[in-house]
Amino acid sequence: MNPAIPAINVDVAIIGGGIAGLWLLARLRERGYGVVLIEADRLGSGQTICAQGIIHGGAKYSLHGSLSDSAQAIAGMPARWWHCLSGAGEVDLREARLLADHQYLWATSAPSSRLTAFFASKLMQSRMEKVEKVADDLPATLQHPQFRGVAYRLDEPIVDVASVLTAFAHSYQDALLFSPEPISSAVNGTLTLHHPDRLPLTLLPACIVFTAGTGNTALPWAAQQLRPLHMVMARGVNLPGPLYAHCLGVSDTPRVTVTSHTDAEGRLIWYLGGGLAETGVKRNRGQQIQVARQELTVLLPWVDWTAVQFATFTVQRAEARQPGGVRPACFSLRREGRIIAAWPTKLALAPLLAEQLEQQVRTLAVQPQPLASCELADWPRPEIAISPWDREELAWS
Numbered sequence: 001m002n003p004a005i006p007a008i009n010v011d012v013a014i015i016g017g018g019i020a021g022l023w024l025l026a027r028l029r030e031r032g033y034g035v036v037l038i039e040a041d042r043l044g045s046g047q048t049i050c051a052q053g054i055i056h057g058g059a060k061y062s063l064h065g066s067l068s069d070s071a072q073a074i075a076g077m078p079a080r081w082w083h084c085l086s087g088a089g090e091v092d093l094r095e096a097r098l099l100a101d102h103q104y105l106w107a108t109s110a111p112s113s114r115l116t117a118f119f120a121s122k123l124m125q126s127r128m129e130k131v132e133k134v135a136d137d138l139p140a141t142l143q144h145p146q147f148r149g150v151a152y153r154l155d156e157p158i159v160d161v162a163s164v165l166t167a168f169a170h171s172y173q174d175a176l177l178f179s180p181e182p183i184s185s186a187v188n189g190t191l192t193l194h195h196p197d198r199l200p201l202t203l204l205p206a207c208i209v210f211t212a213g214t215g216n217t218a219l220p221w222a223a224q225q226l227r228p229l230h231m232v233m234a235r236g237v238n239l240p241g242p243l244y245a246h247c248l249g250v251s252d253t254p255r256v257t258v259t260s261h262t263d264a265e266g267r268l269i270w271y272l273g274g275g276l277a278e279t280g281v282k283r284n285r286g287q288q289i290q291v292a293r294q295e296l297t298v299l300l301p302w303v304d305w306t307a308v309q310f311a312t313f314t315v316q317r318a319e320a321r322q323p324g325g326v327r328p329a330c331f332s333l334r335r336e337g338r339i340i341a342a343w344p345t346k347l348a349l350a351p352l353l354a355e356q357l358e359q360q361v362r363t364l365a366v367q368p369q370p371l372a373s374c375e376l377a378d379w380p381r382p383e384i385a386i387s388p389w390d391r392e393e394l395a396w397s
């Protein structure tokens with residue numbers, strides 16, 4: 001401990017500034033807790049900046065024909081995020097950008113694909129509405145005489161993730177602490193922050209919450225699983241305009257999920273996930289691009305894909321370990337003493353996770369006491385992560 005700077009008492013120290021940590025920070029701050037968030041890299045630099053930004057309402061999890069635990073857990077999330085985006089919710093996300101207020105589920109002409117969509121629509125009823133082919137409601141990309149499928153409109157907004165991170169950073173800047181040496185665990189209940197330009201800073205938190213994504217491996221008692229994705233991005237003047245849609249195949253994972261974004265130079269980017277990204281972990285970059293081209297050519301044959309450029313990258317999803325390594329039905333948390341490890345499982349579930357974490361903090365009898373420390377006031381702040389399509393190291397071809 002540095003003798004020059006006394007240790008600082010805080011109610012809650014959050015380790016990791018992805019969506020889970022930031023939402024918790026906001027929730028606890030609004031309730032008067034003295035809380036800080038420590039980030040070793042840029043905010044959202046793990047999974048959050050790679051998210052497609054879909055605020056799921058459960059349709060994706062109803063594709064196997066029954067209302068799964070996942071679908072029920074996530075059902076209320078679009079409404080909860082809408083409240084926040086309008087400024088009337090538990091956190092103020094008015095500064096965040098909405099990319100689309102709904103997305104589509106699109107079945108090809110294959111009978112199995114149509115049947116999957118039909119059963120999901122019966123389950124989701126009020127939140128999934130069939131779109132007539134003649135109506136302008138069909139996304140522009142699908143308004144083509146060769147389109148033989150069926151489309152449903154889903155009540156699920158898509159947010160620009162970088163702007164969500166920025167909204168949190170602006171509101172809670174004073175509580176964000178950049179410590180490039182990753183926090184591994186608490187020694188005797190204390191945390192020490194390091195920065196090359198500063199003397200080490202010691203915190204004495206009443207409770208520590210790890211929302212560090214893959215960094216939660218620092219806690220040996222919090223068993224974690226990693227599930228990789230091989231994501232694909234496409235850009236070029238031939239892209240037929242923005243599209244936000246799950247395209248169904250025969251399985252209960254969408255064949256491909258498309259969201260649309262704009263890169264730093266103003267170019268349209270199609271960001272492709274779903275089954276393509278899950279099965280793509282077995283393929284190298286070249287193979288993954290070839291499969292993506294083939295998929296798009298089969299699904300949208302009226303688009304000229306020859307001049308479209310592609311790039312890929314892999315990323316790990318970090319979750320609490322499950323039997324068989326399957327995706328958890330909801331968020332997860334584990335506690336040992338006064339240290340909690342948490343995983344939202346989905347961006348969309350961050351509000352629900354924060355609510356549960358607040359209850360845990362209450363259980364630990366932490367009394368809210370606002371922070372008053374000048375050492376924290378001028379400590380360096382983390383920047384916002386760079387969107388995947390703007391990364392310089394990417395090779396487009």
Ligand SMILES: Cc1cc2nc3c(=O)[nH]c(=O)nc-3n(C[C@H](O)[C@H](O)[C@H](O)COP(=O)(O)OP(=O)(O)OC[C@H]3O[C@@H](n4cnc5c(N)ncnc54)[C@H](O)[C@@H]3O)c2cc1C
Pocket residue numbers: 015016017018019020021038039040041042043044045046047048049050051052053054055056181182183184211212213214215216218229231273315316317342343344345346347348349
């Ligand atoms: C490609 C992809 C697409 C997705 N799309 C969607 C979607 O459309 N909708 C949806 O609901 N969900 C989506 N998800 C899931 C969602 O992104 C994640 O569930 C969520 O972002 C996890 O957030 P997190 O805060 O737990 O972790 P992360 O976002 O990984 O954040 C962890 C943070 O902790 C920091 N950190 C790590 N270790 C340390 C340490 N030791 N000390 C200090 N800091 C540390 C990291 O730098 C990072 O900033 C997607 C996930 C992926 C990978």
